[in-house]
Amino acid sequence: MQLSKLNDDSSWMFHFDELRVIVDPWFSASQVDFHPLFSRQFHKGPQPNIETIQQPNYIFISHPFTDHCNKETLLQFDKNIPLIALPSILTKITKWNHFRKLMTLEEAPFAIQVLQTKNALVHKAYLIESVQEKIVYAPHGAVLKKNVDLQVDAVISTTLQYQLPFYLGGTINLGFSRALQLKEQLSAKVLIDTHSEDKIGQGLVSFFSKRKFSLEPGVVYLKIGEIFDLEPN
Numbered sequence: 001m002q003l004s005k006l007n008d009d010s011s012w013m014f015h016f017d018e019l020r021v022i023v024d025p026w027f028s029a030s031q032v033d034f035h036p037l038f039s040r041q042f043h044k045g046p047q048p049n050i051e052t053i054q055q056p057n058y059i060f061i062s063h064p065f066t067d068h069c070n071k072e073t074l075l076q077f078d079k080n081i082p083l084i085a086l087p088s089i090l091t092k093i094t095k096w097n098h099f100r101k102l103m104t105l106e107e108a109p110f111a112i113q114v115l116q117t118k119n120a121l122v123h124k125a126y127l128i129e130s131v132q133e134k135i136v137y138a139p140h141g142a143v144l145k146k147n148v149d150l151q152v153d154a155v156i157s158t159t160l161q162y163q164l165p166f167y168l169g170g171t172i173n174l175g176f177s178r179a180l181q182l183k184e185q186l187s188a189k190v191l192i193d194t195h196s197e198d199k200i201g202q203g204l205v206s207f208f209s210k211r212k213f214s215l216e217p218g219v220v221y222l223k224i225g226e227i228f229d230l231e232p233n
Contacts, residue, residue, distance in 0.1 A: 001133045001230040003156070003192065005222040006048050009067060010139040010195035012156075013056065016130035017110060021084075022056040024063070024139065025077075026070040033066060039205035041067065044198065045224075050076045058108070059099075061085040062124060062139060064092055071096060084108045116145040122172060125182070127152070133230050136186055139195040141174025144185060151187040153230055155179065159219055160196035161212040168208060176216050192220045192228060 002015040012023040027047040033039040050073070059081055061069045069089060075098055082101040083093060090102045105112050111129035114120075115136070125142035127150070128135050134152040136142075141157050161175030173195060183191040196213055215221060222228060 001130050001135070001153075003135075003154075003222075003228045003230060005194075005224060005226050005228075006053070007043070007224055008045060008197035009043070009199070010158075011048075012194070013053070014128070016133070019058065019110065020054060020056045021058045021060050021110075022053070022077075023060050023137065024068040025050075025059070025073050026067050027076075028070055028072040031066040031070055033205070036203060038203050040202045041206075042200040042202075044200060048224075056081060058103075059083045060108075060112070061089050061093070062126060062137065063122075064089045068139070069093065074098070084112070086114065115142070115148070117142040118145055119143075119170075122169070123174065135230070136182070136188070137194075138179075138182060140172060141178045142182060143174070143178060144182070147185065153188065154190045154192055155183045155186060155188045156192045156194050157182055158195040159191075159193045159213065159216055161210075163210040163212075164205060165208055168205060175212060176214075176219070179219075180216075190220055190228075190230075191218065192222065 004013040006013055011025045014021045030040055030042045079098050079100050082103050083099045084103045113127050115125040115127055117123050117125050123140050123142045125136055125138035135154045136152050138157045157179040158173045159176040159179050160173045162173035163171045179191055
């Protein structure tokens with residue numbers, strides 16, 4: 001399995017089993033949550049041009065938020081590319097009347113499932129399996145509801161702690177300690193950072209937000225365009 005980092009946020013291309021799956025593409029200059037006066041975030045650096053990216057076989061969207069499920073970006077993709085997501089996310093995308101084939105996780109041509117986590121609206125974790133490898137993708141971090149008898153090759157999660165007051169959503173990104181705990185729970189060989197971009201924020205949320213980030217030993221931090229070749233246990 002090859003994991004290609006497409007930007008500093010949480011956009012990826014996963015190559016496995018002769019498939020290319022693009023994950024959470026957000027390449028527009030900014031994204032808005034609810035209203036610009038509430039929250040708007042900007043990338044600091046240039047973003048990939050979709051025309052220069054190898055066309056994926058599938059698109060996977062992990063969360064309904066606009067930095068994962070970004071309408072402006074997704075509408076630039078060929079409408080014939082099947083899109084995979086949870087039913088609640090597919091309901092949102094259906095309203096755009098763009099993609100011809102929307103698939104639930106159960107309908108995907110590869111093994112993918114959502115793990116049981118606390119605060120699952122924000123802190124979702126997905127188990128994705130190829131013929132040889134298993135990875136868990138949890139871009140906001142995740143706390144498993146119970147111990148699972150599961151061993152994976154890699155955990156992709158955030159080492160950024162991003163906190164808001166409880167009335168604005170609480171802790172959005174759980175940070176390094178939770179990412180490390182998830183790696184250890186799943187006996188993963190490697191922890192790969194994602195969703196830790198230092199974005200420019202505007203609106204009410206940016207006024208109250210607290211951000212804690214540092215480069216931690218033992219974590220893989222990829223640059224834009226870098227590929228991590230994952231070897232099975």
